[in-house]
Amino acid sequence: MIAVRNLHKTYTRNGLGLKGISLTVKAGELFGLIGPDGAGKTTLFRILATLLLPDKGSASVCGLDVVKDWREIRTRVGYMPGRFSLYQDLSVKENLTFFATVFNTTLKENYELIRDIYVQIEPFKNRRAGKLSGGMKQKLALCCALIHRPDVLFLDEPTTGVDPVSRVEFWDMLHRLKKQGIAILVSTPYMDEASRCDRIALMRNGSCFTTGTPDMIRQSFKRPVYSIRSDKMYQLLGDIRSWTGAYSCYAFGDSHHLTLKDNAPDIANLETYLKGKGYTDVFIHPIEPSVEDCFMELGND
Amino acid sequence: MKQFLSFIRKEFYHIFRDVRTMLILLIIPVILIILFGYAISTEIKSSPIAILDYSRDNVTNRLAEQLQASEYFKLYKTAGSYEEVETLFRQDKIRLAIVFPAQLSGADEPAIQILADATNPNEATALIQYATAIISTSDIVVRNLATEVNQPGVIPAANLLYNPQMKGAYNFVPGVMGLILMLICALMTSVGIVKEKEMGTMEVLLVSPLKPVYIILAKATPYLLLSMVNIATILLLSRFLLDVPVAGNLILLISISILYALVSLCLGLLISTVTHTQQAAMLISGMALMLPVMLLSGMIFPVENMPWILRVLSNIVPAKWYIIAVKNVMIKGLGMAFIWKETGIMLFMILFLIVVSVKRFKIRL
Numbered sequence: 001m002i003a004v005r006n007l008h009k010t011y012t013r014n015g016l017g018l019k020g021i022s023l024t025v026k027a028g029e030l031f032g033l034i035g036p037d038g039a040g041k042t043t044l045f046r047i048l049a050t051l052l053l054p055d056k057g058s059a060s061v062c063g064l065d066v067v068k069d070w071r072e073i074r075t076r077v078g079y080m081p082g083r084f085s086l087y088q089d090l091s092v093k094e095n096l097t098f099f100a101t102v103f104n105t106t107l108k109e110n111y112e113l114i115r116d117i118y119v120q121i122e123p124f125k126n127r128r129a130g131k132l133s134g135g136m137k138q139k140l141a142l143c144c145a146l147i148h149r150p151d152v153l154f155l156d157e158p159t160t161g162v163d164p165v166s167r168v169e170f171w172d173m174l175h176r177l178k179k180q181g182i183a184i185l186v187s188t189p190y191m192d193e194a195s196r197c198d199r200i201a202l203m204r205n206g207s208c209f210t211t212g213t214p215d216m217i218r219q220s221f222k223r224p225v226y227s228i229r230s231d232k233m234y235q236l237l238g239d240i241r242s243w244t245g246a247y248s249c250y251a252f253g254d255s256h257h258l259t260l261k262d263n264a265p266d267i268a269n270l271e272t273y274l275k276g277k278g279y280t281d282v283f284i285h286p287i288e289p290s291v292e293d294c295f296m297e298l299g300n301d
Numbered sequence: 302m303k304q305f306l307s308f309i310r311k312e313f314y315h316i317f318r319d320v321r322t323m324l325i326l327l328i329i330p331v332i333l334i335i336l337f338g339y340a341i342s343t344e345i346k347s348s349p350i351a352i353l354d355y356s357r358d359n360v361t362n363r364l365a366e367q368l369q370a371s372e373y374f375k376l377y378k379t380a381g382s383y384e385e386v387e388t389l390f391r392q393d394k395i396r397l398a399i400v401f402p403a404q405l406s407g408a409d410e411p412a413i414q415i416l417a418d419a420t421n422p423n424e425a426t427a428l429i430q431y432a433t434a435i436i437s438t439s440d441i442v443v444r445n446l447a448t449e450v451n452q453p454g455v456i457p458a459a460n461l462l463y464n465p466q467m468k469g470a471y472n473f474v475p476g477v478m479g480l481i482l483m484l485i486c487a488l489m490t491s492v493g494i495v496k497e498k499e500m501g502t503m504e505v506l507l508v509s510p511l512k513p514v515y516i517i518l519a520k521a522t523p524y525l526l527l528s529m530v531n532i533a534t535i536l537l538l539s540r541f542l543l544d545v546p547v548a549g550n551l552i553l554l555i556s557i558s559i560l561y562a563l564v565s566l567c568l569g570l571l572i573s574t575v576t577h578t579q580q581a582a583m584l585i586s587g588m589a590l591m592l593p594v595m596l597l598s599g600m601i602f603p604v605e606n607m608p609w610i611l612r613v614l615s616n617i618v619p620a621k622w623y624i625i626a627v628k629n630v631m632i633k634g635l636g637m638a639f640i641w642k643e644t645g646i647m648l649f650m651i652l653f654l655i656v657v658s659v660k661r662f663k664i665r666l
Binding site for chain 2: 088144
């Protein structure tokens with residue numbers, strides 16, 4: 001449904017943009033673009049939504065070229081921009097009705113598709129969109145993007161600024177939607193959401209350095225990973241990094257993740273090394289590599 | 302069509318739910334009319350004067366009475382000496398003083414001295430004219446003095462056409478209409494479209510089957526409708542509050558107003574295609590549109606007396622042509638035959654602006 005080949009786009013202002021992205025998304029697939037701010041996720045969305053012209057390369061949506069067939073593409077896709085882009089001074093119901101009419105349909109016609117989502121915001125249907133909570137806003141925006149039963153759905157960071165419970169709910173909805181055969185391209189800066197996608201692309205600085213299922217990407221990570229905790233976490237990071245066997249070490253929430261060099265000494269060596277440095281309560285245990293480990297690792301190559 | 306109507310309904314929601322917009326749309330026209338009608342008036346009414354009478358005979362008494370009886374003057378004080386008159390001028394108590402010499406009636410060349418405070422030259426000139434007119438046409442002067450004063454010579458008979466009472470309202474009602482239509486159509490439309498860009502909603506609208514030209518039309522239509530409401534308000538206010546009647550054809554007057562509203566809408570569209578923030582749109586509309594309407598349209602300052610470069614510039618101010626046309630139709634009661642040039646110029650402006658804005662409107666970000 002979506003095919004991107006060697007797409008380039010440069011912004012003269014700050015040098016950011018896309019530096020040769022290629023990917024494909026099939027019908028009924030939930031594809032995640034994972035990467036930090038400035039990775040080029042929004043630029044990619046805007047090119048695919050025919051809002052920007054690429055400098056080089058080609059892209060097609062539903063088999064239509066994003067440059068030539070922009071008018072046709074605009075009737076077939078649902079686009080939810082990163083920023084909340086509905087009318088804040090219109091009520092929930094008015095927003096939905098307006099977008100339904102704009103897309104030549106009615107709320108009733110495709111009610112089946114949005115019912116699961118709509119029932120959650122229905123109690124607030126007469127409230128102004130600007131007065132909704134972050135999660136509610138995103139659910140409404142999703143409803144508006146879905147109202148015309150698009151073949152392809154573009155969701156630019158739909159869960160940014162949304163509370164954890166609503167985020168889980170939001171991803172549950174996406175899973176139900178993809179079962180309807182809609183191709184979904186979604187971006188997120190949260191690594192933990194990567195595992196909820198069918199396939200992901202890890203992006204940084206305008207290029208995508210790996211593509212695959214979250215499991216494949218995790219399995220491709222060959223180095224052993226250890227989670228380490230202690231009492232003085234901040235100094236601990238520096239001290240682990242200066243240990244002879246350390247390949248890399250990053251802070252991950254409440255623990256540090258260490259990857260070992262190929263010929264690293266036994267992990268017990270690290271424990272004595274740290275105890276020698278005066279750390280108490282040192283807690284080291286091996287873990288499965290997460291997507292975030294892969295991201296940190298691959299992004300460095 | 303259904304899309305279009307739904308879009309217009311959405312626009313009206315925006316307008317009616319924003320107090321600031323509502324104030325601009327409905328209150329400002331009324332305030333402007335009342336301001337120009339009463340506060341910012343160039344007319345002279347009840348100016349304080351002093352009379353210094355050395356004669357004190359029946360002629361000067363009668364003249365003093367007649368001066369006081371006119372609505373232009375109000376006697377502040379009967380002065381006793383020149384020094385007192387001077388003091389009154391210095392204290393800013395009077396605008397004009399009239400001095401009757403001793404034995405006015407018996408003199409060979411009777412002369413009455415009129416002193417005016419010329420710190421405001423226009424006002425002083427007007428006051429002197431009014432005073433001269435009252436004195437020279439006074440029955441008592443004609444009977445007792447005029448034989449000697451105006452014996453041979455020609456008496457000029459001025460006749461003020463179309464606005465015999467010299468009411469300021471006749472001049473500014475067309476001006477205020479030009480100003481308000483520009484304000485509502487150009488400023489509100491440009492701000493309305495740029496707001497969609499700023500809020501990010503334009504992004505969503507563009508990625509929809511809605512044709513870009515419909516987006517523009519739907520944004521402009523509500524303001525065109527509202528400007529018609531304003532034309533009606535202004536005409537009603539000027540008729541019943543300021544006593545400025547519509548001398549010509551009302552339909553013709555409304556037609557040229559709609560034509561001018563369309564010019565303003567197109568200007569607003571053009572501004573919206575070159576700006577990205579509401580503030581910029583407001584600033585450009587204010588500086589590039591409001592000021593020329595105030596200064597170069599002939600609404601307040603006569604264009605004929607300006608340096609040639611400003612006179613040339615004034616030709617591209619749509620309000621100038623609109624105001625000329627409105628004056629011809631509304632005040633002079635002339636028909637279409639007398640305003641075809643103004644109408645033609647405005648039509649040409651619409652065509653030109655539409656072509657430029659459609660060319661400039663971006664179908665992408």
